[in-house]
Amino acid sequence: AEEGGTGVAVPDLTADGPAGRAARTRLALRDAAAAGGWAVLDHPLLTLHVAGSTAYLEPDALAVHPDGGVTVIEIKSFPILDGSADPAKVGAAARQAAVYALALAEGERLAVREHALLVCPRDFSNHPCADLVGLRKQVAATRRQLARLTRIEDIAASLPEGACFAPDRPSGELLAAVESVPAEYAPECLATCELAFHCRDRAREEGAVAALGRSVRGELGGLATVHAVLAAARGGGAGDGDGDGDGAGDPAASALRRAAALRAEALGEGER
Ligand code: SF4
Structure with a gap:
């Protein structure tokens, strides 16, 4: 010393x-x-x-x-x-x-x-x-x-059989491994995760409202996809059987219907 x-x-x-x-x-x-x-x-x-x-x-x-x-x-x-x-x-x-x-x-x-x-x-x-x-x-x-925190062993045990994320694996194999794991993309991922662009593309393809931000996701309650949100705003159920929820009795769905009616009214007024 x-x-x-x-x-x-x-x-x-x-x-x-x-x-x-x-x-x-x-x-x-x-x-x-x-x-x-x-x-x-x-x-x-x-x-x-x-x-x-x-x-x-x-x-x-x-x-x-x-x-x-x-x-x-x-x-x-x-x-x-x-x-x-x-x-x-x-x-x-x-x-x-x-x-x-x-x-x-x-x-x-x-x-x-x-x-x-x-x-x-x-x-x-x-x-x-x-x-x-x-x-x-x-x-x-x-x-x-x-x-x-969940132990790493427990996370590894929950992965699909054979999933491997070693960077030296062929890209197709890596892509399949990444896609075999569910992801909850949010805009904050862009600042912290190297998979952010991949997960954002997937979230957009699925129409996931989570891609619009956690606050939007929170306000939309049980409506998890843009499809379900639009269906609720039109006053109908999503009806696609994918568990999106049909908005019946949902305060978020009522608010959407009200917002859609106000918008239609405003646009109608504007066209006159
Ligand atoms: S970008 Fe990263 S943190 Fe965000 S959902 Fe995908 S894997 Fe998870």
Whole structure:
């Protein structure tokens, strides 16, 4: 470990592969806690069990206190202006730091401080400044969310027999595998999933109203397809036997009929 003339140990964490780096980090954390001084771990690698699988996490830094406690350090590029920063960005940083805190508490069994140290530029300058951000609520929320996740083994067991998503499989085989799994496309998928264009095309082909957004989907109640929505607006049932629902007694169907009548009335007025 280097001291750099500051009295703060900065252990070397280099190792081969994620498993090697995680083992090196674990050793460095244990040594630093036993040494009883200050130590900073620069880009350590932590592990966390997520849905039955090991995930590797890389915080910007960790500070080990002389009493063995650990503070998560997050370095962000958004500024702290006159002592305050964008609450949405601070919230996102806190949620991220909470995952690291959980990995330290559950994976390494360490006493993690309830506040993370957030380091940002001060007032658009190149000078860093830091503030403490509370993590208690975020850690509790993350713990609950992780406990609710379906285990990867259970998801794999529910796949159709023989479905394989290995990228080196022929494209036809991959397409068949992807299409054998039901998808619930929503416009938010465009920002997060590489299959978004594929799923959007399929959703549009099926006339799925989910493709118009979750709020539209929610307001349309039991009417799941554009066909069913138009049928309900015309005052008839979808009648296609595909489980779309015929809108009878459905408040969404009544609202659609009313909207269609108003539209027809307005257009009729306009033509006069
Ligand atoms: S785009 Fe991705 S997340 Fe969205 S439905 Fe398809 S596979 Fe699921």
